[in-house]
Amino acid sequence: MILYISPIPTAFIQRDIEMLSPTFRIVHLNFTANPYLLPFFFVIQFLQLMILLPFTKKYLCFFAGYHTIIPVFLGRLFNKEVIIECGGTDAMHLPKIDYGNYRKEWLKKATVYSFKNCSLILPVSHSLVKSTYTYDAESPRLQGLLHLIPDLKTEIQVVYNGFDDQFWTDDQRKKSPFSFVTVATGISKKNRALVKGIDLVLELAKVFPSYSFTIIGDENFQTTLPNVTVMQSLSQKKIREVYRVSQFYLQLSYSEGFPNALAEAMLCGCVPIGSDVGEIAKIIGETGFILPKKDFSLLHSLVSKLHQIDLEILRINAVLRVKENFNYTLRKEKLIAILK
Structure with missing residues (x-):
């Protein structure tokens, strides 16, 4: 069984689950994006993961953050692979618009801990690995995991998003x-x-x-x-x-x-x-x-x-x-x- 852990439900997370479910048994657990509910969800998540631990082969997480602390800890403790799909906010620091996990001390600590101690990182783009930001001169130029976490040693493999061209189609109607x-x-x-x-x-x-x-x-x-x-x-x-x-x-x-x-x-x-x-x-x-x-x-x-x-x-x-x-x-x- 693979536990798929995400902070909130989204269309692209659901697409991944649908993509993987025919091959693997996937159990999806959502966390929370509400900071006031964090203590409650830490307890709930710990209990969920401990109950499912004997049946869990791997943890697959979308984004790094508070929701990945316990899976990463348990993965290291019980020798289970933890894979984190890096999606954007967990590899960017744009304080001008209050965006990115690295703008808040404890969220930054959770993100850095998770990326340093997981088994594999799967960014959806190369820009999230290492990039120079030039769109706005008032924002930090050095972005991406390797700039924000200079001593990161975890293996990184970029896997682009993919799209169903049988569903998303141009029916040639007049625009x-x-x-x-x-x-x-x-x-x-x-x-x-x-x-x-x-x-x-x-x-x-x-x-x-x-x-x-x-x-x-x-x-x-x-x-x-x-x-x-x-x-x-x-x-x-x-x-x-x-x-x-x-x-x-x-x-x-x-x-x-x-x-x-x-x-x-x-x-x-x-x-x-x-x-x-x-x-x-x-x-x-x-x-x-x-x-x-x-x-x-x-x-x-x-x-x-x-x-x-x-x-x-x-x-x-x-x-x-x-x-x-x-x-x-x-x-x-x-x-x-x-x-x-």
Whole structure:
């Protein structure tokens, strides 16, 4: 049995579980993202792990943090392999926007302890291993595990996210002209909105009132702009429908590891526009547009020229790029080989 441990349930964690369940017996345990509930969840998690210990072969954790302290401790104590999938916040330090595990003393200690003492680290992108951050000059340049934990000796193996191109498909319907969509959860919290670049999305909406913008993921987020539609978290099928009628996907994040929604939208024929952080530029390649720095004048110039571009060619190429480079089957095969 493999225990899959995560801080909160997410669509990409559920995808991993569905991917691995035909091959392994997976038991999924969620922790909490609420700091006030930490003592309670530490007790609950310890009891859960001790009860399941005789049946547990390996621990697989998404992100490092408070939820990985006990699994890593038990793994070392009872000689059980602990694998941590590094996803983003656990390999970034961006104090300007209050983002990353390394901004809080105890969360930093939990993260560093977990990465140093686990068996294997599986980042979803190379940028999370070691990178130079240039998107905003006011943030620390040296990012990634090897910069933030210089004495880290744990083995690291990058495994990209993979996407189901049988589900995320472009059905060739006519796109609504100059329609932009982005997916971002929790953005009713200011720092989360900054992480996801929602401030830039709203600036675009102000300057281009005839263009339409859709933000999916948090019905509590509010704006008075008439050309911005805010939607709650949707099912995968409903999100796919929005992608299929939207012409552009915006991924203007201040920080990202490997954004799932970006690749899924590209498979549905959205032309991507992304910030130069994490793996975004590699995902997009030559099929869309990259914002090199957080500078609205650069973004305005980019969007102003979209009407001059052959968008249908980019639409086709965006689909092909994800199919060829970030395949669901490839991630599945790599994860299964690692876990066997």
